[in-house]
Amino acid sequence: MELRKIKQLIDVLADSDLTELKLVDAHHTVRLIRRVGTAPTRMPAPTEQAQSPPASTGALHSQPTNVADAMVDLNSGHIIVAPLFGVVHLAPAPDAPVFVAMGDVVQAGQTLCVMEAMKMFHEVKSPRMARVTAVLAESGQEANPGQPLFALLSVGAA
Numbered sequence: 001m002e003l004r005k006i007k008q009l010i011d012v013l014a015d016s017d018l019t020e021l022k023l024v025d026a027h028h029t030v031r032l033i034r035r036v037g038t039a040p041t042r043m044p045a046p047t048e049q050a051q052s053p054p055a056s057t058g059a060l061h062s063q064p065t066n067v068a069d070a071m072v073d074l075n076s077g078h079i080i081v082a083p084l085f086g087v088v089h090l091a092p093a094p095d096a097p098v099f100v101a102m103g104d105v106v107q108a109g110q111t112l113c114v115m116e117a118m119k120m121f122h123e124v125k126s127p128r129m130a131r132v133t134a135v136l137a138e139s140g141q142e143a144n145p146g147q148p149l150f151a152l153l154s155v156g157a158a
Contacts, residue, residue: 006030031146079136080124080150082143086117090139098139104132105155112150115143130154 009021009032022031082088090098090113099111106112106126114121130152137149 029146031144033144033147078127078130078152078154079148080112080126080152082115082137082145082147082149083124084115084117084122084145086115086122086143088137088139088141088143088149089114089116089121090135090137100132100135100150102132102135106130106132106152113137124149126152128152128154129156 009023009030012021020031020033022029024030092099092114099113100106106129108126108128110126111123112126112132113124115124116122132150133153134151135149136151137143137147143149
């Protein structure tokens, strides 16, 4: 499915009072979920985005970037989704640093997070070399299959 169509679906969800939107066609399934209690967001117009200050990559953010913000510049990007229902763990242990942070360049096969389901841990790995442009999940949050976890932007080999 084209990124443009996904962006349009995000706008539809943002402009409505719906909390979930699912679209299935012959080759793709897209499911967008708005967290209850969060205000709807609209994707900024390209001119608005150009005027916004650059995001800081020095510190971890406490609030994940929403899907609409993450998808603005993802022409060659990729959304990593939860492969199963489970609890997201962004770090290998509560007192350990996170696997990846926004702005990090990850290698193909590198662990982005682990998901706990029925006391078993499943690694979620990067499918390619890419830059993490958004962390869309919080550690300890339950995630449903297909729920966006990370936004990646493909980068060339260094």
